Amino acid sequence: MRAAVKAGLAAAAIALAFGAAEATSERGGETAPKLRAGKAAYARWCAACHAPDPRLAGTLALQTKYEGAVPPALEDRTDLSPEAIAYFMRNGIAWMPPFRPTEIGDEELAAIGAYLTAPIGQRGPHAPLLAEEMMMKREDRR
């Protein structure tokens, strides 16, 4: 099974991107069990550019593009749809190339979409960047 995202979604995706926004810089709580696979996939494929750090490419690009009308970090967005997320991941935008089906399968793509569109309260804390995650694991081992 593979994604066949239609080009017609582009307009919908762009329209959605201007929807209501809810900014949250710090988040806690537990990640809902049904979202954990999507969150891990987000951490693996998206966080390196889209985590809430203004120096990162995706976060900086979205801050520049929307000038704060929506939160610049994807994990803080409440206005996205799974279709819009799938469209951008399979078609690319600006410097972000499309992701191939050998990199992100349709199941993983859907899980990322589910995570980034779940109610904020179910998402738990922001996914860590890889280096931070490894640092936490190392400190846990001590």
Place this chain on the structure above:
Amino acid sequence: MAGVRAGALADGLAAMRAVVGADWVFSAPEELHSYRDFYSMLWDEPEERLASAAVAPANVEEVQAVVRIANERGIPLYPISTGKNFGYGGPAPVLSGSVVLDLKRMNRILEVNEGNASCLVEPGVSYFDMYRHLQETGSRLWIDVPDPGWGSMVGNALDSGGGYTAAPYRGHWEAVCGIEAVLADGELLRTGMGAMPGSQTWQQYRMGIGPCLDGLFRQSSLGVVTKMGFWLFPQPEAYLNCSVDLQRFADIEPLVDLFNELEYGNIFNGMPSITSPVLTRGNPMMFQEIPAPEEMERLVRETGLPAWRGSLTFYGPEKVIRAQWEHVKERFAPFEAAAFRENQFVRLPLSAEDLKTVSKARFGIPSMEIFAVGSRGFGDFNPSDGHIWFSAIIPRSGKGFVEANRVMRQACTRLDVPLFMFSPAVTCWTRAFVLFAAVPVYKDKDRNKALREKVLEIIRICAERGWGEYRCPPAFADAVMGSYSFNDNILRRVNERIKDALDPNGILSAGRYGIWPRHLRDGRPA
């Protein structure tokens, strides 16, 4: 499609589906979109290099079967590792109509040997994957990473990419020890000590016996690399970065010569840099044209910024690297008004606090931070759709540094080549400077067409002076290979003879780095 008989592709894809499974052969337009070079300078033009299909084997046996199917039918294949070679071609083939052989699913880390400080990996292993593995297993070893961490260790080494740590590791091809490759007839070759059954030294001694064949696979079209060994960097005790500022224009030549002596004499082992604070004021990524000596010294006086800054990096025990830095300072004492500075000292492993302040790549930590330059540029929003790299090897001397800067800067100004990064002397390789220039590209045919002509002119200008690119996007591969023209282009002709011998049907990576199989050479003999 060039040279493929009618029905052969459909028949071949059916046979490939039987090998890898129907889910791993892609031929629908929306699937193949992700195999386009998103940074192509030929985007949407008839000449854009497009795949006819993609096939993704899971193991070596499947690669061999797919290659045999293609060889029997004359179907061109284009292997990619993780397909992230953006700026130099991305996941797209060089020859349109090729079937991309996508090796991303082959992502096993086969061995990490702590005692030997080495690893053996498949082509789908990214720098992120390897870093995670080393950290989670408590390894004391470092990888060397390029700026974007999503790339393949194997792919980046095969394309001769580079990173930022110590000298034996930051030239990624130079850190390779042992290759396994599937040849065009489906046979499996192992280089070096891997050719000896039962050898335990594949990742220890690179050469084996007789001619060293590793080079056949660098930037090549002769095989599908399915395993590669690397030497890894044992984590040092400490890191020290220091710099020396110099005030006079004439200091550049003795500065480069002394840095060379100190690096080649193993006084420092990390990546050095030579820049000009006065000529990069405002934007550290854009080195301005080096003016006449008196003008440069006037700027130095007016701004209070140094003419030159040489930075050195040391990895090792604290006692040793501090002594090495003391020695460097003694050697620079004869320079008039030399100013020394310790920029950063860090004990390893990094603490959580250190992680916030260090340049991650200098510690073998993969990230994607570099891509921020495309989000906003430096100061101005830069809404380009991608970029290509111009990467010429220039002489590692003060004279070479100044001349290459001036020639390139003047040419880019005269030709109106847009740049968002210009760095005259990058030192991924210890014995050479690479002049890097990053050119923004757009999904705009007219702009790209004009830009291609300009880049071809830059290639010609550099070649006249003996400056050759070490790597380039496919749109310029023929021109760059053509510029290596000693003895009527014998380099290319010998490569073609080898190509004809090892891949007589010309199925692998046709056109890669300007090497074409016989049937695509327009009758020209090798």
